[in-house]
Amino acid sequence: MxxxxxxxxxxxxxxxxxxxxxxxxxxxxxxxxxxxxxxxxxxxxxxxxxxxxxxxxxxxxRKGSDIPPLMFNADELEALVVGTRFVRAFGGERLGVSASAALLKIEAVLPPELRERSRRTRIYAPELDNRIEASGMIDRLHAAVEARQVLRLQYRDPSGSETTREVEPLCLSFWGGSWTLGAWCRLRGDFRNFRPDRIVVLEATGEAFVESAGRDLDAYLRAVGNTPQG
Structure with missing residues (x-):
């Protein structure tokens, strides 16, 4: 920071x-x-x-110069507080720390009644040490997605068989109980989804890739049935 x-x-x-x-x-x-x-x-x-x-x-x-309050209504504020709690629990350490800082900034400029409402919100997302988010794996994958860094994965499929893949990571998706890494798999020559909890070994190859038409994020989202969003 x-x-x-x-x-x-x-x-x-x-x-x-x-x-x-x-x-x-x-x-x-x-x-x-x-x-x-x-x-x-x-x-x-x-x-x-x-x-x-x-x-x-x-x-x-001591009471100093006032900052104009942000114009959130109670429901909007609750959505922000709950969203921040979910990011802290499931978004990995880097985003979790940033979410906490963002919420602190928001609460600092709220009028007293809305600040108190934010503290009374009763929807929680407990942060547990035994989840994949606490292992650092999500942070490493997120960094690779942002840096367009080719990864080498030793990956275990549902039957327990392991393969080695080189992938071009495009995005991370959270499904409410598990994550997937959306990527272009060089071994299969197609898009594939990889579950971080089945990655046995994760290595950065040192190679950066350039997204190209047909194997970029928009193409991946179309292939899995999602419309690219801005």
Missing amino acids: RRADRLFLIIHALRGRRSAMTAQQLAGTLHVSLRTIYRDVADLQLSGVPIEGEAGIGYVL
Whole structure:
């Protein structure tokens, strides 16, 4: 996370709170060390941001200039909160951290009644250590999709047989209980879906591919019966 983003999030985490927020809470929210929080808060105080408190006690922000509230209604806000919880649980670590930061920014500029509504939302998506999302596999596949990086997979099919495939990863899809990697399979010369939980070994070949007509994301989506979306 960029330092400028971190300072912004510290200010907005403190905005509108009636009680002090400890450095430990801030560190957990931003996924940084206590030392980083102490240093950032001290720098904000020196620059004139009206943060009161100190290490070991907690911090509060004196009422400063108001930020106009975002125009969400209660249902829209609940959708954002629930969506963020699902991304944190199922989107992999990188997107999960970003979702938490995004929600913090949104809640920071909400009027009090909507901020309280966001905290009362009772739809949860528990984050569990034994799911594929906690293994780092989704993050690695996501990075390969974004970088258009050819992957070598040792892949186990439903019968237990293993094959080695070189694939051009095009997208990730979540089906409510499992993920699939949509890719062009060089072995089969066609589009294939691969379940991350059946990938035995994942290696980056170091080769980047260029999407071409007939074997790009739009062609894949048409092949599986989906209309490409913007």
